[in-house]
Amino acid sequence: MKLLRDQINRYLSPGALVILIIAIVAIIIAAVLPRRTAEGIPMWISAEPHFNAYKPFAREWNRRHPDRPINLVLLHGTAMERRMLSGFMAGTPVADIIEPNIGVAAKAFAGPLESVGFLDLTDHLREEGLLETINGPSFAPYTSRGRIFGLPHDVHPVLLAYRADIVEAAGIDVSQIETWEDYFRVLRPLMVDTTGDGRPNRYLLEAWHTNPHAPSIILLQAGGRLIDENERPALNFPRNAEVLARLITWMAGPDRVCVDIETYSASGHRQRLEGLVIGSLVPDWMAGSWKRENPALGGKLKLMPIPAWEKGGRRTSVAGGTMLGFSRNTEHFETAWAFAKELYLSPVLAEQMFRDTNIITPVTALWDSPIFDQPDPFFSGQPSGRLYIEQAPHVPRRPSSPYVVSGLERFINALAALRRYADRNQIYEEAALRIEAQRLLDEAQVEFERFINRNVFLAQEP
């Protein structure tokens, strides 16, 4: 023993000895700790509300099919994106079933069609009549070069949520509003300076030139586009310039009616609660997230269709989205497909998903469910589900592209540049701004096309 101690003292200082002991103990603990072995066909989900809603279904499925169970795995969005793309590109292990959001899914379409990591579902969807069962525009973001790679989870129509308590207290009737012009004219008396500092303490719309949320929604509503039907860039589409110019008249100058509020932060929720803004563009999923994150707003809000860009125009838009895809290397497609259909076409799940998240199903046959007609206390007793469903068939199509995020960045940069131009030259008339908007978008289009044309794989496609 003494000899051993002498030997240890000879070769190891006390510090090194401590490190060695810690290392040995850590190795032993790691070796003996029980390992969780996941059984079943893995399904990656990045949205926690979805994961929670699917759990009972997976349990029930596994009870009925003990020989082919499904294993739900909740991953952080970024982790799922990285693991999914690594799996598709480099062949690292990837789940058989994956539920990515719209931005992540599109990244899988950057390579040649035969290298897309998702299984092509076009023929299955056609043969089984699902193209008619599910709301048509919902497939568009998951379609690349004419092939469909995902089963849509949602529609995500957008409505305008407004502070009914403030509007009604002022005796304003919103039923007379049809267009954005009507909206700003009718609600203008609410923009008041209550503190006497010369600045309004209330604005009419939550939208800003540096936050893509509202501009992207309004762009689609107005019939603008970033990518055309042929999946090519369309930044300089004339309607886009019109949208840019009009947005600046709302966001800048002496007649400014918009305000910049952080979309998801606590301070943003507080400012909405304090009545800094009257109206916000709220997709169905955001209504659910407000209910969870800002319950104090309950009873103060009402929903209405988005004011139209022009008379007789579209009264909704679209924002966000999620799909269910299958790895092209899955060995369990039959089981995965059967589970996916049961999950996404289930009336029970559709109702539960609406209850938990306010998200309406894309399965048109389920839109008659009475759950969507129930009064929603958060929206002052309005049937929020029915209001969203009424607009669901009218959501604009969004052609897919792996470059849609880059396109939106360029559009928002053009908006910011136009704002700077307007302030510098004190020009706040739409007609005058439209010329500069078109010039900025033409410039952005050239650069965007050059950027996309770098992708030799897409260029090789017929």
Next chain:
Amino acid sequence: MKATRLNLAPWLFLAPFLGIFCLFTVWPLLRSFILALQQTYGPGTTEWVGLHNFRYLLTDPLFWTAAANTGRFTLGSLFVQLPIALGLALLLNRPGLRGRGFFRLTFFAPSLVGLPFVAMLFAPILEKRTGLINATLHRLFPIWDPEFAWMQEYVMSSLILAALWMYAGFNMVYFLAALQNVSKDLIEAAEIDGANAWQRFRHVTLPEIAPIAGFVTLLSVIGSFQMFELSYILLNNTAGPENRGLTIMMYLYQSGFVVGDLGYASAIGWVLALTLMGIALFQRWAARRYEER
């Protein structure tokens, strides 16, 4: 035979290090250079494009915007951060200063927390209306616009401010160590010769701390060129309005992992690495020239 055995011995000892070095440094470097000459969609789908990525980079307006922003941030670090760090070190090096340990810890503490924490801290501080800076300024001077958009109008200045808070104390420690090695005899001799405080600093202290100052400058330049986390978190994974917060590292990340163009990202990485290598060589050359003088 004996000679051969002797020659092999050092290589045998070096072998474990060389193996790891080649596997984790040389091979990835080589691979990234090959990648820079390709367009890829994963290793299975590659297309040889030669120097096209580098040619595109030279005419890519976004790359030059990123380079200009990175340059601005670097200049801010050099001409704002380092003088403040040196000033703090000079203050804390004054003999007889009470609470020296406390101040040292206070100034150094921000560098213990890491850039992501600093970014998380500054995000609410710089917010419109509810942010600490705007709310305080508006309360003190009602004319101040509480909607002043720091992260929209002054992106780079805001990033420099956040980095200053973190790194001024860190660089101060280097300067402090250098100042403590300045010979007191020389200072006293200069004092006896009638040199005033500025002359003592200019002609005695500064030459003595020049090697450390050069080293800190180089570290700051390299760190500034590699700035990523701060803008990534403060700008919420965007490049900011009109790309005003786009740095070279941010552009590299966006090209590789947002757009998925790993070949182009590798080309950007190589250009950045060669630029930094050039700066380091220039710094060495300049330091030698200074010593020779």
